Amino acid sequence: MEWSVGFVISEADAMPMFDVIEAALQQKRAENSRFPKTNEGLRMPFRVSEKKMEDGTKQVVPGEYLFKFSRKLERKLKTGETSRNSPPAIYDSLGRVINGKINRIGGGTTGKVIYDVFVYDSPAAKGVAFQLVGFQIAELKTSDIELPPIEGGFVAEQTEDDDIAAVLAGNA
Secondary structure, three states, X not given: OEEEEEEEEEHHHHHHHHHHHHHHHHHXXXXXXXXXXXXXXXXXXXXXXXXXXXXXXXXXXXXXEEEEEEXXXXXXXXXXXXXXXXXXXXXXXXXXXOOOOOOOOOOOOEEEEEEEEEEEEOOOOEEEEEEEXXXXXXXXXXXXXXXXXXXXXXXXXXXXXXXXHHHXXXXX
16 A cells, blocks of 8 residues: 555656666665666666556557655554554645645645655565655635545544635535
8 A cells, every 4th residue: 555646757757767767776786786787677767657548558648757756654663563654744835834624635736745765675675755745836726526424433533623615615
């Protein structure tokens, strides 16, 4: 399980990200002489963009790349224990943290991804990952999904903040 975000950008717009990847790989190669000398066979945080056709097949979109940023829900510590990661920080356009203030970030939302570059070198796989740190929203697209209640299901405790939000939204 993980939090993730992906986006498609042109090859020209992707060049700075390719440079970041290459710099991270060069640093890893300088630190570890056994790390592969070429990028062949390494996992990368991008792939060529594809468009799904009406017949269900996928067709490559020339000059576009899909980049993926992710943050694992849990991580293993050196002690062998599992630790839960905090969710990525969500910021409004002014840079204020708004985690918990919006219910759902819908597809089509635009903004700026905040990430760390991580070069990994394990026996199972080697490559580069973009670790999701946060996301600053430029334009929010929300989802209109409303779920019907489940009879007899779990109900979260109502807080004073919920009551105030309901009054402000005109739902009280």
